[in-house]
Amino acid sequence: MSSFKAVNVRDELAPGGFRAKYTDPRHRYVATFAPLWRRAVAATIDWGSVYIVFLIVSIPLGTIQALGRVSWEAGDFGGRPGHVLVIVTELLTIVPIVAYWILLLPTSQTLGMRAADIRSVSRRTGSGISYLRATVRAFVATTFAVAVYIVAMEETAVGSGEELDHTSQLLVDASYVLFGIGCLSALAIVLTPTRRSLFDRLFGTAMLDELEAVDPHMGPWGPMDAFDTSRTG
Numbered sequence: 001m002s003s004f005k006a007v008n009v010r011d012e013l014a015p016g017g018f019r020a021k022y023t024d025p026r027h028r029y030v031a032t033f034a035p036l037w038r039r040a041v042a043a044t045i046d047w048g049s050v051y052i053v054f055l056i057v058s059i060p061l062g063t064i065q066a067l068g069r070v071s072w073e074a075g076d077f078g079g080r081p082g083h084v085l086v087i088v089t090e091l092l093t094i095v096p097i098v099a100y101w102i103l104l105l106p107t108s109q110t111l112g113m114r115a116a117d118i119r120s121v122s123r124r125t126g127s128g129i130s131y132l133r134a135t136v137r138a139f140v141a142t143t144f145a146v147a148v149y150i151v152a153m154e155e156t157a158v159g160s161g162e163e164l165d166h167t168s169q170l171l172v173d174a175s176y177v178l179f180g181i182g183c184l185s186a187l188a189i190v191l192t193p194t195r196r197s198l199f200d201r202l203f204g205t206a207m208l209d210e211l212e213a214v215d216p217h218m219g220p221w222g223p224m225d226a227f228d229t230s231r232t233g
Helices: 036-074 076-092 095-107 111-116 131-156 166-191 198-203
Strands: 021-023 029-033 119-122 205-213
Touching: 036 076, 036 095, 036 111, 036 166, 036 205, 095 131, 131 166, 131 198, 166 198, 198 205
Parallel strands: none
Antiparallel strands: 021 029, 029 205, 119 205
C-alpha cells in the first residue's frame, strides 16, 4: 500500500519547505502541488492567448458597435436598435474569454497549463471539474480579469481633471476591492504548502505537478504511465 495520504488540515499547517502530497481518490497517482512560478507561467500564457483573441474579435465587433452608437445617438427608430446593438457587441467581446475556460478547464489542462506541465483537478475526483463548475469559474475569472484591467488603467492614466460619474466611480471602487481579493488569493498560494489559491478552495480544485503512478508500469527507459485527468477520462 502506498505510504502517501490525502492532504488534510495538518498538512496545510506543516512548516515551510514541506511539499504536501495529493493522492488521487481512484488511487491512480500521487502528485505534488504546483509551485507559484509554474502557475504564473501558465497564467501568463493563458491570459496572453485570451487577450490576443479578444483583440482580434474586438476589431469587427468594434466596427459594428460604432455603427450602432451612431444610430443610437441619431435617434433612428427611437434609438433603441442602436442601443441594443451596442450592448450586444459589448457582451460578445467576452464570449471568447469565457469559452476558453469553459472548454479547457474540464480537460484539466489549458494551453498554459500544458506548457507549464501542471494540471487543475477536482480534489474530490482527481479529474477535471464539471462543465457547470467550469462555467461559473470562467465568469468569476473574467470578472476579476476585468477588475485588474480597470485598476491598471486607473493607476496608469494621466489625470484629465474630470470627475467620474457615480456609476463609474462605483465600478472603479469595486475593481479595487476585487483586485485586493485577487492579491490575497495569490498570497495563499505562497503561504500554504498545498499552494491553493482562494479560488481553488472556493471551487474545490488543486493545481498539481509531478504526477507519479501508485503502481507504475516500467518500460526500458523508466515509467510508461500516462494519466488522463480530463473530466471524461
